[in-house]
Amino acid sequence: xxxxxxxxxxxxxxxxxxxxxxxxxxxxxxxxxxxxxxxxxxxxxxxxxxxxxxxxxxxxxxxxxxxxxxxxxxxxxxxxxxxxxxxxxxxxxxxxxxxxxxxxxxxxxxxxxxxxxxxxxxxxxxxxxxxxxxxxxxxxxxxxxxxxxxxxxxxxxxxxxxxxxxxxxxxxxxxxxxxxxxxxxxxxxxxxxxxxxxxxxxxxxxxxxxxxxxxxxxxxxxxxxxxxxxxxxxxxxxxxxxxxxxxxxxxxxxxxxxxxxxxxxxxxxxxxxxxxxxxxxxxxxxxxxxxxxxxxxxxxxxxxxxxxxxxxxxxxxxxxxxxxxxxxxxxxxxxxxxxxxxxxxxxxxxxxxxxxxxxxxxxxxxxxxxxxxxxxxxxxxxxxxxxxxxxxxxxxxxxxxxxxxxxxxxxxxxxxxxxxxxxxxxxxxxxxxxxxxxxxxxx
Amino acid sequence: xxxxxxxxxxxxxxxxxxxxxxxxxxxxxxxxxxxxxxxxxxxxxxxxxxxxxxxxxxxxxxxxxxxxxxxxxxxxxxxxxxxxxxxxxxxxxxxxxxxxxxxxxxxxxxxxxxxxxxxxxxxxxxxxxxxxxxxxxxxxxxxxxxxxxxxxxxxxxxxxxxxxxxxxxxxxxxxxxxxxxxxxxxxxxxxxxxxxxxxxxxxxxxxxxxxxxxxxxxxxxxxxxxxxxxxxxxxxxxxxxxxxxxxxxxxxxxxxxxxxxxxxxxxxxxxxxxxxxxxxxxxxxxxxxxxxxxxxxxxxxxxxxxxxxxxxxxxxx
Numbered sequence: 001x002x003x004x005x006x007x008x009x010x011x012x013x014x015x016x017x018x019x020x021x022x023x024x025x026x027x028x029x030x031x032x033x034x035x036x037x038x039x040x041x042x043x044x045x046x047x048x049x050x051x052x053x054x055x056x057x058x059x060x061x062x063x064x065x066x067x068x069x070x071x072x073x074x075x076x077x078x079x080x081x082x083x084x085x086x087x088x089x090x091x092x093x094x095x096x097x098x099x100x101x102x103x104x105x106x107x108x109x110x111x112x113x114x115x116x117x118x119x120x121x122x123x124x125x126x127x128x129x130x131x132x133x134x135x136x137x138x139x140x141x142x143x144x145x146x147x148x149x150x151x152x153x154x155x156x157x158x159x160x161x162x163x164x165x166x167x168x169x170x171x172x173x174x175x176x177x178x179x180x181x182x183x184x185x186x187x188x189x190x191x192x193x194x195x196x197x198x199x200x201x202x203x204x205x206x207x208x209x210x211x212x213x214x215x216x217x218x219x220x221x222x223x224x225x226x227x228x229x230x231x232x233x234x235x236x237x238x239x240x241x242x243x244x245x246x247x248x249x250x251x252x253x254x255x256x257x258x259x260x261x262x263x264x265x266x267x268x269x270x271x272x273x274x275x276x277x278x279x280x281x282x283x284x285x286x287x288x289x290x291x292x293x294x295x296x297x298x299x300x301x302x303x304x305x306x307x308x309x310x311x312x313x314x315x316x317x318x319x320x321x322x323x324x325x326x327x328x329x330x331x332x333x334x335x336x337x338x339x340x341x342x343x344x345x346x347x348x349x350x351x352x353x354x355x356x357x358x359x360x361x362x363x364x365x366x367x368x369x370x371x372x373x374x375x376x377x378x379x380x381x382x383x384x385x386x387x388x389x390x391x392x393x394x395x396x397x398x399x400x401x402x403x404x405x406x407x408x409x410x411x412x413x414x415x416x417x418x419x420x421x422x423x424x425x426x427x428x429x430x431x432x433x434x435x436x437x438x439x440x441x442x443x
Numbered sequence: 444x445x446x447x448x449x450x451x452x453x454x455x456x457x458x459x460x461x462x463x464x465x466x467x468x469x470x471x472x473x474x475x476x477x478x479x480x481x482x483x484x485x486x487x488x489x490x491x492x493x494x495x496x497x498x499x500x501x502x503x504x505x506x507x508x509x510x511x512x513x514x515x516x517x518x519x520x521x522x523x524x525x526x527x528x529x530x531x532x533x534x535x536x537x538x539x540x541x542x543x544x545x546x547x548x549x550x551x552x553x554x555x556x557x558x559x560x561x562x563x564x565x566x567x568x569x570x571x572x573x574x575x576x577x578x579x580x581x582x583x584x585x586x587x588x589x590x591x592x593x594x595x596x597x598x599x600x601x602x603x604x605x606x607x608x609x610x611x612x613x614x615x616x617x618x619x620x621x622x623x624x625x626x627x628x629x630x631x632x633x634x635x636x637x638x639x640x641x642x643x644x645x646x647x648x649x650x651x652x653x654x655x656x657x658x659x660x661x662x663x664x665x666x667x668x669x670x671x672x673x674x675x676x677x678x679x680x681x682x683x684x685x686x687x688x689x690x691x692x693x694x695x696x697x698x699x700x701x702x703x704x705x706x707x708x709x710x711x712x713x714x715x716x717x718x719x720x721x722x723x724x725x726x727x728x729x730x731x732x733x734x735x736x737x738x739x740x741x742x743x744x745x746x747x748x749x750x751x752x753x754x755x756x757x758x759x760x
Contacts, residue, residue: 042565044682046574184730210730214685217677220469221720221732228462228721241576241682248677252590252604274578274678 032069032076033336033347035060036096038089038106044216045084045240048268048321052107053079054312055325056332058300061310063333065303070333071340073347084240086110093118102336102353103127105328109187112145119144120435124350125357127335129328130155130264130287134190137387138424139358143439146357148331149287149379149390152237153420154411155263156191158285158392160198162261162409163233174203179231181222181238181246184210187265188237194419195235201415207231216242223249236262244274251278258283261394269319272397280399284320285392288327288376290402292318295371297326320395320402327376334362342442355442358383377408383441389413452722461599466721467714472607474713475614476672480690481697481705482621483665488699489625489638490658491542493553497560499687501663504568505530506670506679510577519583530663538656546651547641565681574681579674581606586675610672617668618706621661625702630657638700692740698753707751708740715739 039053040046060075069075078099080092089111093104104119104126106112112132119126126145128136134151136142150158163178164170180195182188192208199206207229209222219242226234234255238246243266250260258281262271267284275282292298297317304310305317316322339348339356348356360381367373379390391408428434456463480502487495508529512522541556581588587605594600625631636644637654645651673683690709697708716732716739724731743751 040574042569042574042681044680044685046569047576047678047680050573050575208729212730212733214688215733216682216685217673217680218473218686218689220473221717221724224462224466224469224717224721225724225729227465228459241678241680244576245677252602254602270576274576 031347032074033102034076034078034100035332036092036099036101036104037077037079038082038092038104038108038111039079040082040084040107042081043083043085044213047270048240048243048265049084049107051268051316051319051321052325052328054310054316055322055327056105056329057325058304058310058312058317059296059326059329060333061304062296062300065307065309066299070336071346073340075336082106082108082111084108084110086114090114097122097124100349102348102350103332103357105129105332106132109133109190110185113186116142116145117431122350123354125354127328127331127357129331130324131187133427134194134387135420135423135427137385137389137420139381139383139386140437141424141428141434142386143358143383143437144354146381146386148357148360148381148386148388149377150392150411151387151389151416151420152191152263153194153416154387154389154413155285155392156194156235157198157412157416158409159235159261159263160195160202161412162394162406164202166259170202176204176233177207177229177231178204179207179209179226179229179234181209181211181226181234181236183216183237183239183242184212187239191237191263193423194416197415197419211238211242211246216240217245219245219249223253223255226250226255227253232259234260236260236266238262238266238271243268243271247271247275247279247282250282251275257281258396261285264288264324264392267320267395267402269316269321269402272402277399279397282397283394283405284397284402286320286395286402286404287390287392288320288323289372289374290318290320290323290395290404294373294375296375297323297371299371300326323375330362330370330372330376331357331360331379334360334366354439357381358386359442383443385417389416447726448723455722459599461595461601464595465601466717468601468603468607470714470717471710472604472610472713473717474710475611476669476676476709477689477693477712478706478709479610479614479617479665479669479672480687481693481709482617482702483662483669484690484694485697485699485702485705486621486658486662486665488694490634490654491553492550492638493557494699495662496554496557497564498662498666498690499684500561500564500568501530501533501666502670502673502687503679503681503683504533504564504670505663505667506579506674506683507568507572507577509667509671510580510674510679511572513580513583514577519580519585522580523584526667527664530667531660534656534659534663537659538652542655542659543652561684565684569681576678576680576682577674579671579679581671581675584671586671588675606672606675613668613672614706617665618702621665621702624661630654634658689736692736694750695737695740696743696750698750701750701752704750704752711743712736712739 040049064074082089101124109132112128115126128147130150132147134153136145137151195206262284264285267286272279272282335356338359339352342355343352363378377391389411391410393408394406395402396405483498509526512525586609590602590604592602633649634654693708693712697704716736719735720732
């Protein structure tokens, strides 16, 4: 009966929220900055999406509660459920863009690819933090898209560099086999061109294992192939239910877990924990803080979670994906703050936000000021480089929690950057007439 | 090319017999799991002639209910009992609210109703349990974990997961029990009568409502067993709903009305897709198992349109 009552109330609220989302007039309060959050708390990818959504929401909410917003102006937050579905993502975009949206965080490479052509038309930047189209790092071709702190190509170069270090040098990769298991979607396919280039350059064999979205929880064939091929290392680009299943399957075939390395999106606490004791040793890249021992996170706990303003389970604060969501919102907030400084306006537009993101300079002093010392590597965006190719570290699962297992590792920028620029040029040619950059550089 | 297709795979099987045996075992386990899902579909189809689109989400719902009770402090076996009761209530509710008003309606209407039920259960499940995947309480239920490895020759190795062995045993028990229930009991015979003709069954005093509630309950129990087994292999998440549709080629192959058909069909698909993927998939870049199952089913259909064990449909015109 209680559930039924809950259901009835939930349905009424959902109906109300839905109607509000669809029917509400587009005009927003002029004394706030509107930030839509495209999130997914339902569906097959919710296991990853919920933590990201919580982290994003909670940091921005904390700024509202603790500081009264940014620059004295409150943030107006609105979540829109995409279910990690490109079509729903575009619907969310279309439903919210007229409300004065400052920036979009699609949290899906598929949705990002759909929004990239719209960004310059609607004058609203897309922030795909560490995901999306790698070539969008070229700010001269994609002035409205930002993928700071790293592209997938940066990540792929870091993982190969790290494997090279484990083998005593990149030259020792010759003749090795490196397996790549990936979600068979735009996201998972994105780093393949770079991995193929690196395989050719360093002489290792790249073995690819695609996991279709419908087979995320049914990967026994892929891992049987891994067992037969006997790769020296496995690299994973997984998301949602794919991650814990892959880790369990790797344990099942007794793959050495310290030679299994995931991208930063395969670094969830729940992902690794699913593998039980056998998952000990699993590694993943990361660029955001590990743990909850940061003053800003304590403020989130105090002003948001303890105050009952969030749906976050307190135990998940400090988890890898939660912290990733927090970092995403730090970049949003700093973009807004920078835009306010550059324009002198308190309530800004998407165009102002683009300038703010392009002038982003999150140095060590600023991170400390934010209560996030050591939470991320200092990051800077320039007009030419919207990713920045910042260093990444490797973390390792000890059976209970993640521990940092390497120093910060620089991506192979000298190799990646020319390829990014070539890919950006190719994208513009394929999508001709691609608008030439006319936006002034704020730096 | 001809060598790669007709010779090399068999050479590989001969050269690495341990791996071939492992592939066969994985095919067997996959087949058993597919068969478990297909069983749920077959039960509903036998009683109402409708493809129960909601079977996949029932698997998820049952698994989440079980884990959900346990997370709230209910001991594992008590949680299992409570989940069985919940599936019973669900069956009664479906019969009362969805099926009963649709007696004698065209089958397409019943299909649409099960699609509606799917969306309801997705929303209701996410509302009650949240969208996060949950770990199955395998050990708490007394199910075996871990694995046993058998060494063959110098480098050969076969690894058997204990949970997979348990899945096979449970599947055999369930099929046997269902077979006895539907073939040897009065309710089972009544169910077959209902499947043949609703009106005729009603006219001889069979309670359609009772039969449908029983069948939906049985399908719920099968969904619970499937949810436990699949959940133990990966996690219990809403992504499992999609995996449930792996049963479609099994049903095409085995026939929509046959319990033995679901088992044999499941095994053929399980073996077929694993052997196809592992020994021939590489020729086309891999990833063929998701559609290979349908190819296998369609090839069988060329020779037996009603499926291996389905009833031959003869309609007079």
